[in-house]
Amino acid sequence: MKEIGLIIDRYHLENKVAEFLKILKSKAKVSIYLEESYLLNIDNLNFDVDLFFVKGKGKLMIAMTRMIENETSIPIINSHKGIWISINRFMNSLILKKGGISVPDFSLNPSNCQSPFPNYIIKNIIDQKTYSFQPNILKEDGHIKVSDERAIEEVEGKDEKYQYLYYQMFIKSKWEYKVYGFGEDLYFYKQLPVLVNPNKMETRREIEEIPELKEIVLRAMKILDLKVASLDFLKSKEGQYYLTDINSTPNFNYIKDGPRIMVDFLIEQTRN
Amino acid sequence: MxxxxxxxxxxxxxxxxxxxxxxxxxxxxxxxxxxxxxxxxxxxxxxxxxxxxxxxxxxxxxxxxxxxxxxxxxxPNTDISQKHKDRFEAYLLIKNAGLLYPKWYYGTPETIKKNLKDKDFPFILKPVSGSGSRGVKVIYNFGDIENLNEDILYLEKFIEGTHYTVYFIGDKICAMEKIPLKNEHSEMTRRELSKEMKQIIMKWKNQYNLLFGHLDIVVEKKTHKHLVVDTGSFPEFSNWKCGGDPVPLIGNLILNEYKKLKN
Structure with a gap:
């Protein structure tokens, strides 16, 4: 029986992986490395597992991933590079754009400077913590200005982190497209944009594969070195898909039979 | 041009x-x-x-x-500069260059209390993202951990010995003895460059193709081992006391490197 190491934080362990773990334990031995109780050090990197799966994006989990990659030959999903770039919004926009993927124009500005775009959305720069998008929407002179409360809090709150705001050009789209990727197996969904209906699951529906999106998703996952991900797209009135968000730890419970798909993918990876 | x-x-x-x-x-x-x-x-x-x-x-x-x-x-190159700033990446740079580094531990205060023993102290608490002396302090016992307002701590074994900041600009190397944990601007005393320190700097500089920078090195009292405890891609050179003004030395290195990159 193969052995899989699950690197996870308490939040995900208690709230997101019950079904996944039940299935995984029926097919593999499982060792759990909990962020809140693991002491990372160079003498503590002897593992007897066939594969690691990282469910979360906490600071210790990312450091542990980096050390495992450098010090062992055990495959790890997702890679350190993939997780790190996914949470660094500016970096993933930059790298994807260079790789030929359409992303909305973006800018990182001191908070005292004006937006370079008339219609924009301010997002948090580093998307590491587990919390959801809290948009404030302002419509003014025919323009739309959206800001995520988290991003503003990081600049103006009592625990100020930076004096910078990440601006993404606003793309008007009837639907938001969400694609889950497990290696080359992709699952396509669409829903009303969160700005139209904050309850994203209310309007979400599975859709047929869109060949154009499939090509973009596979290319983006390759560029970012991600084996498992969810990617969000908006479609402009000209018909252009823009990649707006990436998640290296997607909630696979949101897709039909998701926990089983995730487990089967991990088991398959142990055979490679 | x-x-x-x-x-x-x-x-x-x-x-x-x-x-x-x-x-x-x-x-x-x-x-x-x-x-x-x-x-x-x-x-x-x-x-x-x-x-x-x-x-x-x-x-x-x-x-x-x-x-x-x-x-x-x-x-200097962005990737290497970023790695200097990140404690884990800097550790890997040092290790992959074949140099020595003190033992370190990274975990929540509870995990540290559970896994370490009284005899393991003292440690140096360092911010994960950072270099230099900002946010750095000595942790003498478990009590010192209680008062910290951090969810995850990076602790490095405190090495008893002589502390140096060793600058390099091109082929010039300048070894300065410093008071432990003081920043680059504190008073330092110039010391003769040992063969071992020169070898460490040359290894570091050549491995990563660096034009200038510094390493903080502690020579352990008991073992005389040289351990690298901090790295810097662009220090202020405020204690450069080895001849010449560092500003034109570095300015010229940068302009020459630009020419090389463009040709």
Whole structure:
């Protein structure tokens, strides 16, 4: 029986992986490395597992991933590079754009400077913590200005982190497209944009594969070195898909039979 | 050739200001970008060269990556500068260069209390993202951990011995003895460069193709082992006492490197 190491934080362990773990334990031995109780050090990197799966994006989990990659030959999903770039919004926009993927124009500005775009959305720069998008929407002179409360809090709150705001050009789209990727197996969904209906699951529906999106998703996952991900797209009135968000730890419970798909993918990876 | 040079720096004065004056004296247009005026977007593309003086990820490292992704040289290289700033990446740089580093531990205060013993102390608490002495303090016992307002701690074994800051600019190396945990600007005493320290610096410099920088090295009292405890991609050189003004030395190295990169 193969052995899989699950690197996870308490939040995900208690709230997101019950079904996944039940299935995984029926097919593999499982060792759990909990962020809140693991002491990372160079003498503590002897593992007897066939594969690691990282469910979360906490600071210790990312450091542990980096050390495992450098010090062992055990495959790890997702890679350190993939997780790190996914949470660094500016970096993933930059790298994807260079790789030929359409992303909305973006800018990182001191908070005292004006937006370079008339219609924009301010997002948090580093998307590491587990919390959801809290948009404030302002419509003014025919323009739309959206800001995520988290991003503003990081600049103006009592625990100020930076004096910078990440601006993404606003793309008007009837639907938001969400694609889950497990290696080359992709699952396509669409829903009303969160700005139209904050309850994203209310309007979400599975859709047929869109060949154009499939090509973009596979290319983006390759560029970012991600084996498992969810990617969000908006479609402009000209018909252009823009990649707006990436998640290296997607909630696979949101897709039909998701926990089983995730487990089967991990088991398959142990055979490679 | 008259260049348009951008210096990415948290300060306008000190070494940055002197470097600007140096480049301007050579006829190059030079702008200092701080957190007040640095917008990372197409406006950055008007310069020919960026100098990454400060390595805070937001905004300076991001700006370096942005420039490089558009084909504009950044000196020192952005990736290596970022790795100097990240404690784990710096550790891997040191290890992969075949140099010694103190033992370290990374975990929540509870995990540390559960896994370490009284005899393991003292440690140095260091911020994960950082270099130099900011946020660095000695932790003598478990009681010191109780009062910290951090969710995860990085602790490095405190090495008893003699502490040095060793600068290098091109082939010049300058070894300065310092008071442990004091910053680069504190009083230091020049010491003769030992063969071992020279070897460490040459290994470091050659492994990562560095033009200048510094390593903080502790020579352990008991074993005489040389352990690298901090790395710097662009120090202030405020204690450079080995001949010559570091500003033109570094300015010329940067201009020569730019020429090489462009040819």
């Amino acid at each position: 008259r260049l348009k040079i951008g210096i990415l720096s948290k300060r306008r004065g000190h070494f940055t200001g002197k470097l600007k004056n140096f480049f301007e004296s050579k006829g190059h247009n030079t702008i200092i970008y701080t957190k007040e005026n640095l917008c990372i977007n197409e406006s950055m593309l008007e310069n020919d060269l960026y100098i990454l003086k400060s390595k805070h990820q937001i905004p300076f490292v991001y700006a370096g990556f942005y420039a490089e992704s558009h084909g504009i040289p950044v000196i």
